[in-house]
Amino acid sequence: METSAVIARVLVAARRLGLPADDPEVLKDGYNLLVRLRPAPVVARVATVTALARADVLGHFRRADDLSRFLAGRGVPVVEPHGPGPVRHDGLVVAFARHVGHDPDRRPDRASFAAMLAELHAELRHYPGPLPERGPLTDVDAALALVGRPAELVAARDALVARWPDAPVQPLHGDAHPRNVLVTPRGPVWNDFEDAWRGPVGWDVACADGVYGEPIPYPAADLAHWRELRALFGECWTRVRDLYRTRTRSRP
Structure with missing residues (x-):
């Protein structure tokens, strides 16, 4: 599926969650597609390449969601999920997380x-x-x-x-x-x-x-x-x- 078609489906899923996602921005198109759902402060992670190899890609997303919530509850700085959790929508597996402003060119030593x-x-x-x-x-x-x-x-x-x-x-x-x-x-x-x-x-x-x-x-x-x-x-x-x-x- 072309990236534009994936984004169109993600926007439908986002709007069902009440997110005003009228100006999407592709942050990364790698093994998953990451889309910032502007103007909402939320990023959608869409299984693309990973969905081809992982029959239980939704399970992977759910574990990531659960672990992130667990660690956040213990005070560990993590990117926190948004909404109730990962969803299946129109053939896609999508997870939503809070957008975190950062410097993409910096990494810890x-x-x-x-x-x-x-x-x-x-x-x-x-x-x-x-x-x-x-x-x-x-x-x-x-x-x-x-x-x-x-x-x-x-x-x-x-x-x-x-x-x-x-x-x-x-x-x-x-x-x-x-x-x-x-x-x-x-x-x-x-x-x-x-x-x-x-x-x-x-x-x-x-x-x-x-x-x-x-x-x-x-x-x-x-x-x-x-x-x-x-x-x-x-x-x-x-x-x-x-x-x-x-x-x-x-x-x-």
């Missing part, structure tokens, strides 16, 4: 981010809700099925599963890198808990290392394994994105 991540992990340990146990591996398996199970990626997946670390697990952000921290005048704010799962903290650390290009100062075991899985995860999602774009371009 490595040391600051490591301290923030440690604090977030401490708060997440209190989260009582259910979370997936396989996390990124579920996405990898779904992506491999979509793109025809390339032999080299299947082999990499199987090798990683065969030496899966026996490590303590806890609730994770799931996509914990500095691009998911918004730098605001009042300080940094966590965003995007869509990939949350219950696993070793090494996964979150590896997510951050991949952006900084070098390890963040955060103690975690078996980072080599999680870095390899993160690289495979990224390659699988890139192929799903390319497939999505091909399908979208081929439709009238």
